[in-house]
Structures are given as structure tokens and as C-alpha cells.
Amino acid sequence: MHTRDGTSGLRRVSRRTFLAAAGGVSAGVVGLAGCLGTSDRVRVLAAGSLAVVLEEHVGPAFESETGTGYEGEYHGSNVAMRMIEEGTKHPDVIVSADVDLLRDRLYPDHATWDVEFAANEVGIAYEPETELGARLAAGDPWYEVFADADDGEVAISDPDLDPLGYRAIHLFDLAEREHGLEGFRETMLERVYREPDEPRLLAGIEAGNRACAVVYRNMAVDHDVPFLALPDAYNFTDPTAASQYAEATYTTDDGYVTEGTPAVYNATVRADVDAPDAGLAFVSFLLEQRSLLEEHGLRVTDSLPRTHGSVPETIEP
Structure with a gap:
């Protein structure tokens, strides 16, 4: 690397x-x-x-x-x-x-x-008219909101196809470590919807079909949807936290081993x-x-x- x-x-x-x-x-x-x-x-x-x-x-x-x-x-x-x-x-x-x-x-x-x-910067886009989105807008901890999500309410990009997808998994991993959330990563992987077409990741939120998505900040800006910024410990913006980010890994379906990086x-x-x-x-x-x-x-x-x-x-x- x-x-x-x-x-x-x-x-x-x-x-x-x-x-x-x-x-x-x-x-x-x-x-x-x-x-x-x-x-x-x-x-x-x-x-x-x-x-x-x-x-x-x-x-x-x-x-x-x-x-x-x-x-x-x-x-x-x-x-x-x-x-x-x-x-x-x-x-x-x-x-x-x-x-x-x-x-x-x-x-x-x-x-x-x-x-x-x-x-x-990796963060969370959300639809404030949904129950989960309203909780995020009200200031509830995002990981508690995600833990209460039903299957498919939260979207991530496909981790086997692009870095935003595997960074979402790195995010779940690092948040589990940061906040002592045993099993959080695996729970989220069982519940999230994996969008295979990254440019369409926000389509579900814009249509009102999904509550939240793990996105890059620029995507939320481009689509004019609310964006929840996350701590530097797992938003992948801080170069000085590179060693901490690298503690999270994911192996794609073609065998490429990814590590968390800025x-x-x-x-x-x-x-x-x-x-x-x-x-x-x-x-x-x-x-x-x-x-x-x-x-x-x-x-x-x-x-x-x-x-x-x-x-x-x-x-x-």
C-alpha cells in the first residue's frame, strides 16, 4: 500500500x-x-x-x-x-x-x-420526512437510528463495485469500535440495501423510498439533500487518522483486500x-x-x- x-x-x-x-x-x-x-x-x-x-x-x-x-x-x-x-x-x-x-x-x-x-467526506444523506430521517434531524445518534432500521431502509453503494461501498463497511466497523457497539457491522450488512449503480445511490431518498444512505458529501450537495456530517474518527477526512482508518478492512468478491483510508x-x-x-x-x-x-x-x-x-x-x- x-x-x-x-x-x-x-x-x-x-x-x-x-x-x-x-x-x-x-x-x-x-x-x-x-x-x-x-x-x-x-x-x-x-x-x-x-x-x-x-x-x-x-x-x-x-x-x-x-x-x-x-x-x-x-x-x-x-x-x-x-x-x-x-x-x-x-x-x-x-x-x-x-x-x-x-x-x-x-x-x-x-x-x-x-x-x-x-x-x-463520508456521511449520511437522509429524507427528513421519514421516521429515521426525522430522528437524525432531531439529533439522535446515527448509529442508534441505523440499529433500528428495517431491511432496506438504509442504502450503501455495492462494496464489491466501488470504494464508497466498502468505505460504508469500514465506517460501520470503525463506529462499532469507537462506540462499543458489539455486532454493529454485521447487523448493518444484513439490513442495508446495496445499490449497484453508484450514481443512483440517492435516487431512493429523492423518491421517498429509502430513509438514509451512506454517501460522499459532494453527492448530497449535488442532489440538494440533507447531509449528516460524522466525526473525523470515521468520516475518512483526517490524514492524521490514517492508521486508525486502516484498522477496518473488507475483501471484495474478486479478492481485493481494502483498508480504510482517507x-x-x-x-x-x-x-x-x-x-x-x-x-x-x-x-x-x-x-x-x-x-x-x-x-x-x-x-x-x-x-x-x-x-x-x-x-x-x-x-x-
Whole structure:
């Protein structure tokens, strides 16, 4: 596993230095886009939790700025990694919701570098008109509310398909340890509904069919639904709690062993892509969108961006 403290080739750089080296805020991206040759689009395979911000905001802004078309496809990150490994998808850019997942699954055959560009927070979205949602809104401890839930009232993303799903299980595990809730994790796994399509995780709440869902903060912001923030002990936002997060594990159905980690996104250009310039232009552009990403519920801390591996000269500081 790779650490986030400067080991395993990870380098922290200031945002100003990084963007200057990548070519500047706007002129550099335009200049890079001008080197795309016959490439008139960039194909991006990204984590489902970024579907709204990439498809409706970053992608169109990139098209307007560079004249290069944007094509996005969104799945759970584990599904996306399988697609790359199996050769069923051939995107220019890959964006993962789990830094280690991308590195463990794609290095060295399909990727040799990546850039961490944004962080997220795991919490609970809820419908306040339901009994469980009303209790959350009233301040009842969330784990007591969840313990009283009927089968299917609480939704999580499928843990075998994407990091948000297995982070929900990590959350149940860590909360059990934090609050002395014997058997809480297993009880929740027996009761939750597992949504196989991450971008649709909030559909049940919006339709009034489910009371709660374990989601990323940006998803609640994008869908304008109430969001209950959780303590740093298990919301996966605190880098100093990484060792505590790592105490929780889950093994996916294809045998990949996950550990709890801070929720951070990384992006790369596929190593075997025929024409990488469009992908490099998009990654450079993405790194400039701090305000846009934060507006849609993501976190871009002073420690970001961080690079890892053999980053191309057009991006590497």
C-alpha cells in the first residue's frame, strides 16, 4: 500500500508551483490543447461519485476552454479498474475514488503515474420526512437510528463495485469500535440495501423510498439533500487518522483486500493510450478547478495536488 506522507515516490507541491509547471492557469491549457493534433475529444472513465461535477461542470468548462470535446463515463471505481484490466474500456483519463485502488490495480501495465487532486467526506444523506430521517434531524445518534432500521431502509453503494461501498463497511466497523457497539457491522450488512449503480445511490431518498444512505458529501450537495456530517474518527477526512482508518478492512468478491483510508481522488492518463495529449490537457485543466470542485462539495486542501510515479514533464513540477 502507498502512504501519503512522502514515501513510495509521493511528492507534495504547492498549488501555485504545480500549476505554473503544468503551464499556467488558462494559457497553458490552451497551449497544451493546441498540441492535440487530430484528437478532438478526451474520453474520461471516472468514479461515479464525480458524475455530476465532471459531466455538468468540469467537462463543459474544458470544452469551452480548449475546444476539445469531453466524453465521460461513470462507474464504481472498482468496476472501472476491472474494465481497464480486462480491456473492455479504453479511456484517455482514469479517475479513481481510492488512490491505492488505482495504483494496486493499474500499475505498471496501464499507468505509471497519477495525481491526487481532491478529497471527500463520508456521511449520511437522509429524507427528513421519514421516521429515521426525522430522528437524525432531531439529533439522535446515527448509529442508534441505523440499529433500528428495517431491511432496506438504509442504502450503501455495492462494496464489491466501488470504494464508497466498502468505505460504508469500514465506517460501520470503525463506529462499532469507537462506540462499543458489539455486532454493529454485521447487523448493518444484513439490513442495508446495496445499490449497484453508484450514481443512483440517492435516487431512493429523492423518491421517498429509502430513509438514509451512506454517501460522499459532494453527492448530497449535488442532489440538494440533507447531509449528516460524522466525526473525523470515521468520516475518512483526517490524514492524521490514517492508521486508525486502516484498522477496518473488507475483501471484495474478486479478492481485493481494502483498508480504510482517507477519501482522496486521483487521476492518470492511461499508459498505453495512442494519443496522450488530450488526456494530459484534461488532467492539467482538472487541477485548476479548485473553486469549482469545492463549490460542489469536494475538498481541495493545501497539500493538493500531490504527484506519484513518473509524471510527464507537461504536468510534473
